[in-house]
Structures are given as C-alpha cells and as structure tokens.
Amino acid sequence: MSAEAIAYDVDTSVPILEVQGLTKHFSMGGSMLPWGHRSTLHAVDDVDFALYPGRVTALVGESGSGKSTVARLLARLYKPTAGHILFHGEDVVRQNSRRHVLRYRGQVQMIFQDPFGSLNPVKRIGHHLARPLLLHKVAPRSEVPERVRQLLTTVGLVPADDYANKYPHQLSGGQRQRVCIARALAVEPDVLLADEPISMLDVSIRMGILNLILDLKRRENIAFLYITHDIASARYVADEVLVMYAGQVVERGETDAVLQAPLHPYTRLLLSAVPNPEGGLSHRRVEVRGEVQAAINPGEACRFASRCPVAVEASHCKTPQLVEVQPGHWVRCHLYPQPD
Numbered sequence: 001m002s003a004e005a006i007a008y009d010v011d012t013s014v015p016i017l018e019v020q021g022l023t024k025h026f027s028m029g030g031s032m033l034p035w036g037h038r039s040t041l042h043a044v045d046d047v048d049f050a051l052y053p054g055r056v057t058a059l060v061g062e063s064g065s066g067k068s069t070v071a072r073l074l075a076r077l078y079k080p081t082a083g084h085i086l087f088h089g090e091d092v093v094r095q096n097s098r099r100h101v102l103r104y105r106g107q108v109q110m111i112f113q114d115p116f117g118s119l120n121p122v123k124r125i126g127h128h129l130a131r132p133l134l135l136h137k138v139a140p141r142s143e144v145p146e147r148v149r150q151l152l153t154t155v156g157l158v159p160a161d162d163y164a165n166k167y168p169h170q171l172s173g174g175q176r177q178r179v180c181i182a183r184a185l186a187v188e189p190d191v192l193l194a195d196e197p198i199s200m201l202d203v204s205i206r207m208g209i210l211n212l213i214l215d216l217k218r219r220e221n222i223a224f225l226y227i228t229h230d231i232a233s234a235r236y237v238a239d240e241v242l243v244m245y246a247g248q249v250v251e252r253g254e255t256d257a258v259l260q261a262p263l264h265p266y267t268r269l270l271l272s273a274v275p276n277p278e279g280g281l282s283h284r285r286v287e288v289r290g291e292v293q294a295a296i297n298p299g300e301a302c303r304f305a306s307r308c309p310v311a312v313e314a315s316h317c318k319t320p321q322l323v324e325v326q327p328g329h330w331v332r333c334h335l336y337p338q339p340d
C-alpha cells in the first residue's frame with residue numbers, strides 16, 4: 001500500500017468489524033449420548049468485540065481456547081452457529097453470494113502462523129504479490145511491478161527488486177512472514193487477522209514483525225486482530241486485550257487495565273507464567289497448571305473452576321456472566337458481583 005493510500009479521513013471511533021454473540025459449536029461425530037443426542041464442542045461461545053481502524057485487539061489464551069476458530073469465523077472460513085458479524089455496520093453472516101464473499105475476503109485478510117507453508121516454493125516473491133493485485137483488480141497490469149515494489153518497501157524488504165526476484169527458500173522466516181503481510185496488504189484491506197504470526201519465528205526476529213504491525217496500524221489505519229498464546233507480545237502491540245478460556249471471553253479491557261490489574265484468576269495465572277514482562281518475547285509457551293478442557297456439552301459451572309486456585313462454591317454450579325466491573329473492564333468470574 002502506498003503512502004498516498006493513508007486514509008486521513010478514517011473515523012477511528014467507528015468499528016470496521018463488530019462481532020456480537022459469536023458462537024461456533026462443533027458436533028462430535030460418534031459420541032452419541034442417550035436419547036440420540038450428540039456431543040457438542042463449544043469452541044466459541046457468545047463472544048463480543050469490535051475492531052477499530054488503527055487499533056490492535058489481542059485475543060489471548062492457551063492452545064485450545066478457541067482463538068483460531070474466532071479468526072476462521074471472521075475470515076468466513078466457518079459459518080457461525082449463532083451471532084452476527086457486522087462489517088461496516090452490515091451483517092455479513094447471511095450475505096452468501098460469491099460477490100459478497102469475494103468483496104469481504106478482499107477487505108478482511110488473514111496472516112497465518114507458518115509463513116513458509118503459505119508460499120508457493122516454485123514461484124518468486126514478485127509473483128506472490130502480483131497475483132492478488134491482478135485477481136482483485138487492485139491495479140492495472142502496467143502498474144503491477146511498481147505496486148509490488150511499494151508493497152515490499154512497506155514491509156521493509158529493500159531493495160525491493162532484489163526481493164521480488166527471490167524464491168521463498170532464499171528468505172529467512174521473518175522475511176517470509178513480511179512477504180505474507182505484504183501479500184495481505186496488496187488488496188488494501190481494512191482488517192488484518194493475524195493468527196499467532198510470530199510463534200514460529202526465531203525469537204530474535206519476532207520484535208521486527210511486531211514493530212511492523214504497530215507501524216501498519218499507525219500508517220495505514222488497519223484494524224488488527226492479533227492472536228497469541230504469549231501474553232507478553234500482546235502487552236507490546238495491543239490496545240485492547242480479550243482473554244479467552246474454553247470458548248468464552250473471561251476478561252476484556254484496555255491492555256494496561258487488563259495486564260497491570262488483572263481481575264480474572266486465569267489472567268493472573270497467565271501473567272504469573274511470564275517471568276519478566278520486560279524480557280518480552282522469549283520462546284516460551286504459557287505454562288499454567290493443567291490445560292484447557294474442551295467445553296464438550298458444558299454444564300452449569302464456571303469452565304475454569306477445575307483449574308481455579310480460588311474457586312468458590314458458585315463456581316462449581318453456575319456459569320458466571322461477563323460483567324463490567326470497572327468502566328471498560330469486563331470479567332467473567334464469581335469473585336465479582338453477578339447480575340441478578
């Protein structure tokens with residue numbers, strides 16, 4: 001995206017993408033319950049959030065908490081079981097025509113964990129960037145080489161012509177992830193969904209990709225969903241944090257509020273697993289006692305209760321609601337007053 005493409009007139013207080021009651025249940029083949037009922041895995045349950053221009057929202061949680069399912073729902077790779085996805089105010093869940101889906105996919109782009117797996121090894125980098133430009137008719141053929149140069153420059157791969165002529169295997173992991181980001185930017189998206197974009201990269205180059213995300217949000221006003229199991233990287237890039245556990249958001253708020261004064265016992269555990277907040281981005285997975293239990297036919301208990309060091313009686317028999325405990329700071333836990 002060129003410098004001229006900077007959208008100065010973007011209203012950063014209006015969400016680009018809004019998710020309301022987003023829910024995805026997977027029916028589990030085979031495990032039939034009595035009376036013919038099937039088991040259902042609640043991968044995502046009743047999730048709400050909004051993505052704004054020039055803002056990074058982080059989805060944080062251990063493996064299995066439902067983060068990638070949220071990303072796939074937003075990318076329209078899955079159909080939600082329930083809920084709404086409003087894109088520029090319009091509910092896209094029921095807009096299923098090819099034209100609608102193509103237009104949406106052009107504006108909501110996804111970046112994956114494995115930058116090598118998503119590049120064709122026999123094609124040069126220039127080809128990877130020219131293709132979406134032509135496919136989505138972003139630029140006439142004559143302007144494509146110049147746009148490719150601009151894209152490579154935007155993501156810091158200079159001299160651009162050198163990189164355009166290389167093959168994926170000639171680049172480092174970090175450079176390949178930059179190519180994937182450039183490819184996502186080619187179609188001039190409003191939203192980038194980044195699912196663990198640094199977790200497969202060497203520690204030494206992670207910071208570079210996070211700085212690129214920060215740079216793009218500021219310069220291009222892109223709305224980011226940044227997905228991670230590493231709460232330290234969320235601290236570095238995110239304006240807002242949502243902590244997910246077993247398909248539910250258990251805490252959400254501004255990054256400083258959530259990470260400096262966490263309310264939910266799970267968020268506290270995640271943070272206590274980070275040895276040194278300033279040490280940042282070492283190669284470490286969140287390690288807390290136990291692991292996320294998939295919410296299969298979840299009953300009326302707090303989903304975190306079995307791992308919770310401070311569970312109360314109600315935790316074992318009643319699902320807590322997500323409650324706004326302080327302005328803009330929400331938590332789902334029986335330690336805080338519940339609505340009647």
Ligand SMILES: Nc1ncnc2c1ncn2[C@@H]1O[C@H](COP(=O)(O)OP(=O)(O)O)[C@@H](O)[C@H]1O
Pocket residue numbers: 026041042043061062063064065066067068069070294295
């Ligand atoms: N296509 C699928 N079919 C059945 N279960 C799935 C599918 N995708 C994800 N799941 C399950 O949903 C839960 C959440 O998975 P996922 O969204 O990948 O979590 P995360 O990205 O946080 O690790 C897991 O229990 C996972 O096994």
Ligand SMILES: [Mg+2]
Pocket residue numbers: 067068069
């Ligand atoms: Mg995942």
